[in-house]
Amino acid sequence: MAIFQVNTATTLMDTIETVPIRTVTDIVIARQRGRDRALSMRFSETEATLIATIISELARNIVLYAQHGEILIGSLDNPPRRGISIVSRDEGPGIADVQRALLGGYSTSGGLGLGLCGVRRMVDEFQLETAPGKGTTVAVKKWAR
Amino acid sequence: MTDRPSLPHNLEPSSDASYLEVLRELVAHLRQNRTQLREEWARRIMGAKFLTAMTNDEILAECSAVYDNYLGALETGSIEALEAYARDLSERIIPRGVETFEVVGIVLLLRDVLARSLFAKYGANQQVLTRVLDAYEPAANRIANTVAVGFVQERERIIRQQQEAIRELSTPVLPVRERLLILPIIGIIDPQRSRQLTEQLLRGIRVNRARVVVMDLTGVPTVDAAVANHLVQTVEAARLVGAEVIVTGLSPELAQTLVTIAVDLGKMATVGDLQGGIEVAEKLLGYKVVPISLQSDP
Amino acid sequence: MDVPILKQRDYLIASIQAVLTDRDLLNLRDKLVQQVGNFRSKGVILDVTGLDVMDSFSVRTLRDMAHMIRLRGADTVIVGIQPEVAFAMVQLGLSLEGVPTALDLEEGLAYLGRIPKRPVPKHRP
Numbered sequence: 369m370a371i372f373q374v375n376t377a378t379t380l381m382d383t384i385e386t387v388p389i390r391t392v393t394d395i396v397i398a399r400q401r402g403r404d405r406a407l408s409m410r411f412s413e414t415e416a417t418l419i420a421t422i423i424s425e426l427a428r429n430i431v432l433y434a435q436h437g438e439i440l441i442g443s444l445d446n447p448p449r450r451g452i453s454i455v456s457r458d459e460g461p462g463i464a465d466v467q468r469a470l471l472g473g474y475s476t477s478g479g480l481g482l483g484l485c486g487v488r489r490m491v492d493e494f495q496l497e498t499a500p501g502k503g504t505t506v507a508v509k510k511w512a513r
Numbered sequence: 514m515t516d517r518p519s520l521p522h523n524l525e526p527s528s529d530a531s532y533l534e535v536l537r538e539l540v541a542h543l544r545q546n547r548t549q550l551r552e553e554w555a556r557r558i559m560g561a562k563f564l565t566a567m568t569n570d571e572i573l574a575e576c577s578a579v580y581d582n583y584l585g586a587l588e589t590g591s592i593e594a595l596e597a598y599a600r601d602l603s604e605r606i607i608p609r610g611v612e613t614f615e616v617v618g619i620v621l622l623l624r625d626v627l628a629r630s631l632f633a634k635y636g637a638n639q640q641v642l643t644r645v646l647d648a649y650e651p652a653a654n655r656i657a658n659t660v661a662v663g664f665v666q667e668r669e670r671i672i673r674q675q676q677e678a679i680r681e682l683s684t685p686v687l688p689v690r691e692r693l694l695i696l697p698i699i700g701i702i703d704p705q706r707s708r709q710l711t712e713q714l715l716r717g718i719r720v721n722r723a724r725v726v727v728m729d730l731t732g733v734p735t736v737d738a739a740v741a742n743h744l745v746q747t748v749e750a751a752r753l754v755g756a757e758v759i760v761t762g763l764s765p766e767l768a769q770t771l772v773t774i775a776v777d778l779g780k781m782a783t784v785g786d787l788q789g790g791i792e793v794a795e796k797l798l799g800y801k802v803v804p805i806s807l808q809s810d811p
Numbered sequence: 812m813d814v815p816i817l818k819q820r821d822y823l824i825a826s827i828q829a830v831l832t833d834r835d836l837l838n839l840r841d842k843l844v845q846q847v848g849n850f851r852s853k854g855v856i857l858d859v860t861g862l863d864v865m866d867s868f869s870v871r872t873l874r875d876m877a878h879m880i881r882l883r884g885a886d887t888v889i890v891g892i893q894p895e896v897a898f899a900m901v902q903l904g905l906s907l908e909g910v911p912t913a914l915d916l917e918e919g920l921a922y923l924g925r926i927p928k929r930p931v932p933k934h935r936p
Contacts, residue, residue: 392832392833392834393832395832395833396830396831396832399863399864400830400863403863413895414712414894414895414898414899416895417863417864417893417895417896417898417899418895418898418899418902420863420864420899421864421865421866421899421900421903424864424866424868425866425867425903428833428866428867428868447666448666448669448670483866483867485904486867486902486903486904486905487903489902489903489904490899490902490903513705513708711898712894712898715894715897715898716894718894718914719894719914722914722918723914724914724918746901746902747901749901749906750894750897750898750900750901751897752912753892753896753897753900753901753906753907753912754892754893754894754897754912754914755890755892755912755913755914755915755918756914
């Protein structure tokens with residue numbers, strides 16, 4: 369198991385929304401939910417687009433590598449700061465070479481390979497748990513500016 | 514991360530029945546003497562020369578509201594209503610120049626006025642007084658903390674808002690000609706400013722339907738690698754929405770930073786100074802600037 | 812979601828007005844690459860105003876599309892990228908390098924009109 373960074377703020381349990389991811393249509397649904405959540409939390413239009421883009425990358429990884437999984441969108445409890453937490457979870461093949469996946473330019477599905485390392489750059493907190501055959505969980509947090 | 518554990522939303526949740534009973538009793542006492550204690554409190558506030566920005570009537574009105582909220586928090590153990598009131602109050606009084614020491618002072622005065630009243634009533638019996646104070650002190654401290662923290666948070670929020678507004682003003686996007694924008698950047702750029710600058714520029718490009726932007730960095734003393742990367746991103750983002758960016762006024766230090774972080778300079782059009790940049794931009798847009806003397810017929 | 816493709820003189824105009832799935836985008840790419848040949852078009856304008864998100868997949872697809880169209884003998888210009896979307900793209904490290912962009916349809920048409928005619932390849936004896 370490779371774990372990056374630890375949690376500093378807790379996600380409010382009753383705000384968590386789960387979006388099952390199976391098809392490319394679900395990617396669109398998940399990112400729209402993320403955008404709606406961000407806007408409802410008074411994130412700016414730009415930040416909401418960032419969040420939608422992050423979710424799009426994570427959800428696509430599920431469809432590409434694991435076929436199915438889920439995206440969890442939650443609000444962070446740490447007033448007066450506002451934040452969103454996004455968790456992407458699947459029980460797919462996992463990532464064998466984590467360091468390489470995070471460096472970018474790495475991809476086994478013919479993608480751009482910028483997915484994970486790009487996501488990591490866009491968020492305030494990034495946590496990855498994966499092992500071959502054990503699935504992949506990516507948990508990220510983003511604070512409103 | 515500067516995360517601070519959030520305050521618990523309950524005051525010493527105690528199942529101790531006698532504790533609750535004492536608390537109820539002392540709240541009843543404080544409620545009975547509401548008028549007198551409230552006035553005493555207001556007098557002390559004015560005596561301490563707190564809230565000089567407000568009129569006496571205003572102080573009295575706020576005192577009533579705070580007093581009732583205070584008792585409510587003592588009674589129910591829930592500080593949520595008080596928290597909301599403190600936020601609302603802060604929002605109203607901060608623009609009038611009320612300072613943190615005044616707010617803390619006022620809450621401590623109330624704590625003192627109420628404690629004195631409890632002393633007067635229960636002071637005869639040392640044992641009862643101890644129990645009353647055991648119930649009162651922690652609750653009163655928590656309340657004082659809540660109000661003070663609420664005030665400081667509100668202040669911080671306002672300061673952040675103002676910083677935002679100042680930043681917005683500090684980087685004007687100037688339409689100088691049809692389709693041409695100039696973005697003179699002056700001063701230190703940090704990651705937040707560069708983010709704001711990018712957003713403003715992208716909006717400006719759309720609103721003005723700009724095709725060329727001259728970004729002048731003459732006034733930027735130095736940047737670190739992170740900000741240099743942001744600048745490159747700004748140029749690329751502008752291109753994505755349809756405008757070409759010409760960068761001018763790169764100082765030797767800036768040029769060195771850009772080379773050190775191995776920025777692909779092929780992506781950036783650079784011209785020595787602002788004047789040269791505008792000339793190039795005009796050429797790109799198909800303008801030809803000719804002195805009037807040469808313009809008149811041959 | 813099927814994206815309508817308009818033919819206007821020498822140009823093809825595809826205007827994405829709603830959110831697209833990955834599959835819709837691939838379909839659009841295939842259709843455009845096909846029709847450029849059918850209509851012997853000289854240029855393609857792709858209006859992406861309706862795209863809410865441009866992630867690594869959409870960017871790669873659009874870039875591939877522009878290159879394929881180039882190989883079929885036409886130029887592509889992408890118009891209507893929203894400021895927020897552009898901002899997110901550069902933050903993610905995505906670029907549409909080598910693909911021309913313009914503000915909107917009108918600017919896209921103006922851009923294609925400014926491109927000099929391609930030189931006719933010389934035949935070697």
